[in-house]
Each structure stands twice: as structure tokens, then as C-alpha cells.
Amino acid sequence: MNYIDQLLLENRPTPDDDKRYLSIVEPILEKIRKFCNSKGIDADPIVVGSYAKGTNLKNGDVDIFIRFDRKYKTQYMEKMGLEIGRSLFKEPVEKYAEHPYIMGNVDGVKIDIVPCYRINPGEKKISSVDRTPLHSEYVKENLTEDGKDEVRKLKLFFKVLNIYGSQVTVSGFSGYICELLIIQMGTFESVCSYFSGLHGRMILPPGSKYTDKFTSPAVLIDPCDSDRNAAAAVSLQSLSTAKLGCRIFLKMGQEYIFENKGGKFLNVEERNTAIRVFSIPKPDLIDDILYPQVVKFRDVIIGILNQGGFQPTSSYIDTEKDISVLIECDHAIVPNMVIHQGPSVDFENALDFMKKWTGIERFSGPYIVGDRLYVGVKRECVTIESCVRKNIETFDIGKNLNKYKDELEITDPLRTPANSTILKKYTSRYFPK
């Protein structure tokens, strides 16, 4: 048996699992129907997501949407949605996506209760959750019985590659994308062949006329809404990982993906580079809001280090506890002198450059090389720490993070045991991990 079949066997729900889920979900649907009837609300519950479509993995969540008639105002729909949701669980938790919704737990099964509007295919949606029931319908109608396990295999494979899920921290392939890929291509192996042979962007259906309309690395036209790219959240990195992962799987052997055949790494201390962890407190925000700001925070620091001459070569983000960004540079210290390139002598401002640097404290020049002026001037900051602290003030690192600039901590994880976790995560990177 190969690795992927083995994985499927371990993660496909058993008939007993199915019975247990049914015994949990049915009573909830019944309660919602009763609630609506008793209050005269024109709304009905519908199970959506992978459980509804039969593509669910063991111990998955259940998504139940309550579809309200479009006559209701959004405020009312949201209010009633929360009220119904709260009535279903002992310990309901309020969450927020496009609308507020309720998360609950019954016998270890996580259940989301999400209000939305009832719409038909082609009808103008009011918010993006309204489309989810249409997705479920489409998949149920078009996915074969055999296809369900193929979807599960694809999901499990993408999980191994760390590219399963559309959440911003993964920016990978959603369950719905996996289902559409199997509907279009038939089997897990066919999808693997597709990615293995793919050059450049993913454009589906092939030869799609939407190539120009959608500019992201992956384009998959939503069969329920041709104005929508269902793969908009897939990053270049995730698409690349899918391509290489599938190619390795088909051509090099599955063990390269499923076992760590990478061998051992040389000791990080021998790198003789400058590794620093830049940490700020983590505000209580959902990933969709927080993560892009963390990326910005990282990119700002990398930009500063680049400009400062420290030659950052790679980085790693860890938001598990606080916001920590590890950046590795070639140098912890740069020279006091930096060569400053002036204008070409062809430009009028060459004279301004001469005037400016004549008489000012400097190491050398102005002198000409080729057709440009140069001067050797004193560098303001010669260490990573001083350079970042001095320059970060002038940058925007995200509206929820800017207030933490003063609390920025810069540590050398080789000398700071508290940062050993992020250092270990960073130094053990090996495809596809």
C-alpha cells in the first residue's frame, strides 16, 4: 500500500463516525426548524462544508448555515442568527467573519452556526457566505461517489505539503478547490499529473478567457459565479509547492515527501551569520487582520536591513505566542564608511552634489568612476540593532502594530534560550515542511 492510501485509511470517517455525526447534527437541525416555526421566521437550516458534501476527514468540523429570506434586514438576520445559535449549545462562543456567528461544541464535535441569505444560482448575493450553500449543492450534484475519496486524498496530500486551507497564514488550497479539481480531473493522480506538468500560472478551466481578468498566480473560475476566482487566496509559494510536491510524488518517489530523507543539517552555530529575532506583543485579532500586518512588519525590517548593508538572506514568521520575526543576515556589523553614489555628471545636480560634499566630514571623494560621482561617507548605524531601532520609527508596520514599536525586542536566538523554538522551526526547514 502506498503512503497516500494509508493516509486515507487513517483519516476517512468510519461508518460509526458517520452515525455519531448524524446523531449530533440531526437534532440541531430539528431545533433550528422548531425555533423558526415557533417565531414565524422564514429561515431554514442547511448543512454545508465537507461534512455535507461527503468529503470530510475524520474529526472534522460541521458547518450549519441558517438561510434567511432576503426580505429581512441584515441587522435582524444577524441578531436572530446569534439568538438561534446561542440556544443550541451549553457554551456558545461568538465569532466574527462577514457576519457574527456562533461556535459550539457537542460531544467533541465543533459546530459553526452561520446566518446567511437564501439565494439561487445567478442571483445577486448580498454577502459572500450566501454563496456557500450553492457551493455545497454544486459539489453534491457533480462529485461522484468515488470522487469523494479522491478529494480526501488530495486534501490529505496538500496537508502534508502545508498548503491546505485558504486562511491567510497558509494561503493554500481550500476544500472547495480540492473538490472542483477532482470534479474537473477525476482522480487524485490526475490532479497530481496536472500540477506536476504545470508551468507558470494555474488557469482553470484551461485556456480560460479569464486569464487577464484575474491576475493572481492561481485562477479557478467558480462554477457557481463566473465573476469569482475560487483560487484567489492561493499564493505563488503554495502553487509552487503544489507543483514541486506533485512532481516529487510522481517522479522521485513518495518517500521524499512522506519521510524526511533530507539527512542532517550542519550546526546552526557554524553558519557564522547574524540571526536576530524581532518581537512585539500580539494583539487579539483574527489572522486575516493580523497576518498581513506581520508580513508588513517583516518586510519593513528586511528593507531597513537591506538598505543598511546587513544583507538579509532569509526570514521566518512565528505568531504562536507573540509576533516574532526571525531574520538571518550575512553581517551583524557593517563598515563605518559607505560609498554613496551621486548623480551622473550629465545632470545639473552633479554640481549640487559637489557643493554639498565639499567641506563636509567624509572619508573620500567626491570622485568620478565612469560617468558618475561617488563619495565615501560616514554610516549612521553600523549594527543591526541600532539600524532597525533608528529607522523603524519612520515606517508604517500596520495599523494595529504601530503602537508596539516601542516594545520591539531584538535578540540573538543563539544566545537567548527563550527563542530556541522559533530558531528550531527556522533551521529545520526542508521541503515541504
Place this chain on the structure above:
Amino acid sequence: MNYIDQLLLENRPTPDDDKRYLSIVEPILEKIRKFCNSKGIDADPIVVGSYAKGTNLKNGDVDIFIRFDRKYKTQYMEKMGLEIGRSLFKEPVEKYAEHPYIMGNVDGVKIDIVPCYRINPGEKKISSVDRTPLHSEYVKENLTEDGKDEVRKLKLFFKVLNIYGSQVTVSGFSGYICELLIIQMGTFESVCSYFSGLHGRMILPPGSKYTDKFTSPAVLIDPCDSDRNAAAAVSLQSLSTAKLGCRIFLKMGQEYIFENKGGKFLNVEERNTAIRVFSIPKPDLIDDILYPQVVKFRDVIIGILNQGGFQPTSSYIDTEKDISVLIECDHAIVPNMVIHQGPSVDFENALDFMKKWTGIERFSGPYIVGDRLYVGVKRECVTIESCVRKNIETFDIGKNLNKYKDELEITDPLRTPANSTILKKYTSRYFPK
């Protein structure tokens, strides 16, 4: 009185100088004529160069060409040229340009005796020295009496800017170029205005149809031979220096060029850079042969240092004693780890890259960033010295220098008093010096 007039006054030959030169040159011409008559050689002496054209500076050399009839074979012409030359001086010295020639000294005046063929304008020349008498004729016919001092001013100004002379170490403006510029533009000030306002290449006459035919930074069609660019030897650096020098002269004030208004430089020790001098023995060759090889030697080392990650920022060549190339780098030591960029995942060889680096001793990866693979590998050489010594073997540093690779010395001039001269020359660079 301004600086340039002062310079002219100091460097223009006096009437007494003229008399003295005449009393030296006339007897030599007479001796040559007698020699040729007595041997029945169809050849006559002609004074060429700046002395003949009246554009000479004080204590200049005198060039006397002996024009042979074209019926003579080159070998005979060269032999007789040397014989005549030797008969003129107490201590004749044989030199070599296109033909061998004799250099002598009479009462402190350096005199070159150069054999050539007698040709008329438009006639096919046999070697480039044959054209020199035509240049003299052209200048004598077209340069006004006032123009002679204008030429002298231009020469003196270019001398101050270190761009006077076509020899390869200067790659600047020859006396003939200065004369043509004054003939075309009238005065020193006009030439200054021309360079001050020049953007991009120098193309003379303006709008010349030769722009495409000649690709060097400066083009000045030789009026004696429209197939020849008289300014072919002018480097981009020298042209740029002329532009900026003239602009400063006209717009910032002459004192910026004639006095060192640059102020003091910070101490070189404070730069905290890595300065190294790379020295090899100097073979006994003329500059035209040697210098291009020295430039190659320098460029090879800079290339090696760049590749090695040491970030060379500037350099300086000194061939006064041995061949010494000073190169300043940002770093004397680079990390043990270097990030090696692999192919895009789109290419077939991405799998080869994975296979190659799987199991091999390394620091990190392979991992994907964007659509490319990376791996952190061990660097072979981490010091300037080891990197240059290891890699120079594989490079051509010029056919006359290759044999000295084994004698390459690498020193830190801050710790090597013997190299203080080149260090001082290098660190005192300030436009236009």
C-alpha cells in the same frame, strides 16, 4: 588675473626659450639633411608635434620625423632611421612605438627622432606615424596666432584635471584633440562651455554622421582622415571629468579646481572596511601593452571578491614600482553559510536540484520562496586571501602577467608600512585629482 591665465603665464615658452630651442633644433635638422644627401637617401626631416605647431608648453619635447620616400622597404627605413638618430646624440636611446625610434637629449631638451613615410593628404598611409606630419600641416594652416595660447590654456586645464594625454594610463585628450577643439570653437572658454553643457557622448563635428560608426564615448573626426576618430582613446571617465571640470570652472568657481577646497578626510583607520593590496612583479613592457593587463588583473580580482561576497566598493591601480592593485571591500570575512539559489519549480531541473541537495552536507533547505528553490550551503572560502588565492588560478589575468600568479602578495596596507604610498594616493582622491 584668473588661475588659467596665471598658469599660461608660467608655462608659455618665453622668446628666450624659443631662441634656445631654435638653436638646438636647427643644427639637428641640418645634420639629418647632410646625412641623407651624403648617402643619397630620399628622405627629409620635419619638425612635428606641439613645438612645430606653436602650441608647446615650456620645457616640452621636440619631435623630429624623418620622412622617407615610399619606394623604400620598411626594414630599410627603420634601419636608416635608427642610424641617423644615433648619429645625432651623445647618449642615444632606442625606443619602440610603431617603428623603433631614437630618443636623445640636447642641453636638457628631449628630442625624438622618428622615421616615417612621406604621404600626401588622402594618400593611403602605411603606418599611423605617417599621418603625424599631415596633422602638423593641418594645424599650422588652420590655427590662428591667438588660438595657440588658447590651445595652451586648454592643455594646461586638462593637465590639472589629469586628463591630458592619450597614453593608456590617462586615456585623455591628446594635444592634437586640444588643437582641433580650438580650431573648431575658437577659444578656451568656448571649449569649456561646450563640455559644460554636454550630455552623453562627445560627437564632433556636431550632428556628425559618424555617430554609429564610432562607438567610443568621444568622437572627433580627424580632418586629415575622415575614417579616423581622433578621440578614440578618450575614456568615459576622462570625458566625464572634462564635463564636470568645465562645469565647475564656469559655474562654481575656479578655486574649486585649482585649490583643494575639499577639506580634510576622516582617518582611514576609522572606515572599518577591509583594504587589501594585491601585488605582483612588473614586467618590463610599455604602458600600452602592460596597462590593459593590469586593468584585467584588477577586474579579475574584483570579480572574484564580488562572487565571494566580500563586496568590493572601489579600487586603485599603482604601477610605479611593481603592479599594485588596492581594493577596498566592505568585509574581510564572510559567513560560512551562503544561500544558493536554485531553479524555478517550473523547470525540469528543479527535481535534479532536490536530488542533488538531499542528503548532502548543508545548513538548510532545499526550501521554496516564491517560485524558486533555495539551499543553505557551506562556503568554500571565507577570507579575502583564501578566496582570491583559490580562484585566481582559473582566470586569465593577461598573457604577460599570468606567470606571476604564484608571486601574488596580498597585504593589508594599514598594517604594512611598505604600502603606505598607494594607500595615501588612494585615500586622498578628491575631484579632479
